[in-house]
Amino acid sequence: MTKQANQTKRETVNVLLEENRLFVPSDEFKRNALIRDESIYEEAAQNREAFWAKWASELDWFQKWDKVLDWQLPFAKWFVGGKLNASYNCLDRHIKKGLGNKTAILWEGEPGDSRKLTYEDVYRSVNKLANVLKGLGVAKGDRVAIYLPMIPEAVFAMLACARIGAVHTVVFGGFSADSLKERVRDAQAKLIITADGGYRRGKVLPLKETADQAAAECPTIKHILVVRRTGQNIPMQSGRDLWYHEFVDKAQDYCEPEPMDAEDMLYILYTSGTTGKPKGIVHTTGGYMTGVYATTRWVFDIKPEDIFWCTADIGWVTGHSYIVYGPMANAATQIMYEGSPDYPERDRFWKIIEKYKVTIFYTAPTAIRTFMRWGTQWPDGCDLSSLRLLGSVGEPINPEAWVWYHKHIGKDRCPVVDTWWQTETGCILISPLPGVTALKPGSATKPLPGVEAVVVTEEGKTIKEGGGYLAIKSPWPSMLRGIYGDDERYKKTYWSRFKDAYFTGDGAKIDADGYLWLLGRVDDIMLVAGHNISTMEVESALVDNPSVAESAVVGITDEIKGQAIAAFVILKEGNKPGEKMDETLKGHVAKKIGAIARPQKIIFTAELPKTRSGKIMRRLLRDIAEGRALGDVTTLADAHVIEALKEKYQEEA
Numbered sequence: 001m002t003k004q005a006n007q008t009k010r011e012t013v014n015v016l017l018e019e020n021r022l023f024v025p026s027d028e029f030k031r032n033a034l035i036r037d038e039s040i041y042e043e044a045a046q047n048r049e050a051f052w053a054k055w056a057s058e059l060d061w062f063q064k065w066d067k068v069l070d071w072q073l074p075f076a077k078w079f080v081g082g083k084l085n086a087s088y089n090c091l092d093r094h095i096k097k098g099l100g101n102k103t104a105i106l107w108e109g110e111p112g113d114s115r116k117l118t119y120e121d122v123y124r125s126v127n128k129l130a131n132v133l134k135g136l137g138v139a140k141g142d143r144v145a146i147y148l149p150m151i152p153e154a155v156f157a158m159l160a161c162a163r164i165g166a167v168h169t170v171v172f173g174g175f176s177a178d179s180l181k182e183r184v185r186d187a188q189a190k191l192i193i194t195a196d197g198g199y200r201r202g203k204v205l206p207l208k209e210t211a212d213q214a215a216a217e218c219p220t221i222k223h224i225l226v227v228r229r230t231g232q233n234i235p236m237q238s239g240r241d242l243w244y245h246e247f248v249d250k251a252q253d254y255c256e257p258e259p260m261d262a263e264d265m266l267y268i269l270y271t272s273g274t275t276g277k278p279k280g281i282v283h284t285t286g287g288y289m290t291g292v293y294a295t296t297r298w299v300f301d302i303k304p305e306d307i308f309w310c311t312a313d314i315g316w317v318t319g320h321s322y323i324v325y326g327p328m329a330n331a332a333t334q335i336m337y338e339g340s341p342d343y344p345e346r347d348r349f350w351k352i353i354e355k356y357k358v359t360i361f362y363t364a365p366t367a368i369r370t371f372m373r374w375g376t377q378w379p380d381g382c383d384l385s386s387l388r389l390l391g392s393v394g395e396p397i398n399p400e401a402w403v404w405y406h407k408h409i410g411k412d413r414c415p416v417v418d419t420w421w422q423t424e425t426g427c428i429l430i431s432p433l434p435g436v437t438a439l440k441p442g443s444a445t446k447p448l449p450g451v452e453a454v455v456v457t458e459e460g461k462t463i464k465e466g467g468g469y470l471a472i473k474s475p476w477p478s479m480l481r482g483i484y485g486d487d488e489r490y491k492k493t494y495w496s497r498f499k500d501a502y503f504t505g506d507g508a509k510i511d512a513d514g515y516l517w518l519l520g521r522v523d524d525i526m527l528v529a530g531h532n533i534s535t536m537e538v539e540s541a542l543v544d545n546p547s548v549a550e551s552a553v554v555g556i557t558d559e560i561k562g563q564a565i566a567a568f569v570i571l572k573e574g575n576k577p578g579e580k581m582d583e584t585l586k587g588h589v590a591k592k593i594g595a596i597a598r599p600q601k602i603i604f605t606a607e608l609p610k611t612r613s614g615k616i617m618r619r620l621l622r623d624i625a626e627g628r629a630l631g632d633v634t635t636l637a638d639a640h641v642i643e644a645l646k647e648k649y650q651e652e653a
């Protein structure tokens with residue numbers, strides 16, 4: 001172990017050994033916090049609907065709702081009859097209050113270029129783009145795919161859709177043409193907004209080229225609107241492809257915001273599912289906006305003078321809720337960064353914090369573990385004294401990483417809020433309130449006010465202490481309204497495991513103090529560097545290669561990424577295993593799904609362990625891949641298979 005790793009280990013052990021070591025909020029933090037009184041929990045529990053309605057009424061509504069909640073399990077309607085517009089709530093209302101000159105976005109491009117945009121600037125760009133979209137025939141309810149790098153136009157695009165009532169579906173810029181195609185086809189989008197390219201780790205991502213490949217097989221696409229970012233040469237198909245700037249420059253400055261029903265769709269965001277086909281998670285307007293508006297205040301304690309930085313990509317739900325809708329509904333000033341944390345050097349994030357005097361920083365455990373590996377010299381070389389609050393999201397944060405983050409980034413001064421939530425939940429559901437909650441490293445602490453998250457047994461019985469499944473017992477405003485076009489799958493995935501509670505798919509423990517400890521997914525979804533990838537998705541990509549007969553994929557523990565992908569592969573006859581095949585298959589998966597899904601390890605085998613009904617026993621493969629003693633093998637059809645595999649794996653490792 002290096003000296004530094006040793007030191008971190010010792011610090012962690014010290015912290016964890018002090019029995020019940022709690023990190024209580026400092027008096028100063030408590031005194032200044034927006035929420036400093038734990039009575040908020042009690043108030044919410046007394047009357048959940050009235051509590052949420054109070055927070056909803058802090059938004060601007062064109063028409064007030066008649067009824068707070070209509071709950072026909074598993075279908076919820078919140079703020080029934082109410083009318084509002086998300087872009088109005090993120091822009092117009094702030095400008096009407098005189099905040100037009102307030103900085104909205106401090107954008108930093110990877111090559112070092114930067115842009116500073118006020119609320120007025122964003123407002124103008126969004127209105128113009130909204131008019132462009134209308135002019136291109138996009139109407140209320142139509143779907144628009146957004147495939148952009150982390151540039152301000154991504155925010156404009158989302159808010160412009162919201163302004164005219166079009167439904168956006170943002171596809172992460174790192175996804176392949178196949179992944180983009182699948183999402184565009186499922187959503188039946190009319191238009192794609194993309195860029196010529198984007199910068200990532202000094203290289204150019206060929207976004208337009210990828211969008212072209214996808215669009216070739218998407219008959220619903222009428223236009224591709226292209227933002228000029230890199231200036232590289234790209235083919236433009238006449239009639240279909242249009243330059244963003246040419247249209248936006250000429251567009252009118254004002255576009256009336258569409259009064260949307262509280263339950264009108266705001267967006268679809270695709271997330272991986274166990275059957276391989278991604279699920280289009282549907283969010284609507286009123287409840288979603290209430291959830292993200294309120295939780296941004298409670299959890300991030302955002303005040304007018306704060307500089308907030310959420311490092312997520314806009315292609316994930318974290319970017320939707322805590323870059324676009326939550327912070328902007330709160331008139332926050334925030335950082336948006338295009339590129340990677342190690343470009344040009346491993347201190348880019350810390351340099352940005354120093355340059356812009358960031359006060360609140362929200363990132364993922366996989367990033368924190370990478371920073372730990374890189375060493376403290378990088379943050380130590382920058383002035384991080386502006387920071388006052390740190391956040392974590394995406395996967396369980398191990399206590400070592402928590403303590404490192406608290407000490408080396410927060411300098412033992414900033415509370416760390418570990419926030420648990422999902423694409424499906426829309427907003428944070430489990431998290432400390434930084435001015436109220438005593439923190440335990442590694443625990444996301446307690447459900448937020450108004451949220452009934454519990455740990456249940458296999459039979460669905462709520463337990464006060466011990467391990468089980470994380471479930472949510474009553475509806476919350478920003479909950480998903482379904483899976484796009486597939487009500488049956490919605491019911492089956494989330495509402496069939498337990499009789500009357502939402503099944504999160506995560507395991508969790510609750511301790512004697514009522515603190516929650518999240519344990520990761522209980523199903524076959526892997527969490528690689530904070531991104532959900534289903535085993536099935538990777539398996540189907542592998543089998544898609546003509547040399548592969550069969551495959552089984554498992555997630556194995558990885559210090560940095562949380563999980564890494566190991567694939568067991570049976571080749572078709574006449575194909576040779578070896579380094580060349582290994583590379584071919586890894587490349588194939590990366591091309592089919594995206595680089596994030598590239599397997600770390602491929603194990604060639606002649607057979608796979610299966611149950612009698614033909615189901616692959618992934619649990620056993622995981623045991624093998626992680627070098628553990630084999631668990632129960634009684635349901636195995638042929639016990640020899642597993643022994644042979646184990647030997648082979650050990651030989652190769």
Ligand code: 6R9
Nearest residue numbers: 393394395396418419420421422423518521
């Ligand atoms: C926001 C987001 C959701 C899954 C979720 C869980 C894991 C997220 C976590 C966490 C432990 C946390 N997860 N935050 N696990 N502690 N603070 O990440 O959404 O991409 O849909 O992933 O991520 O397993 O079920 P999404």
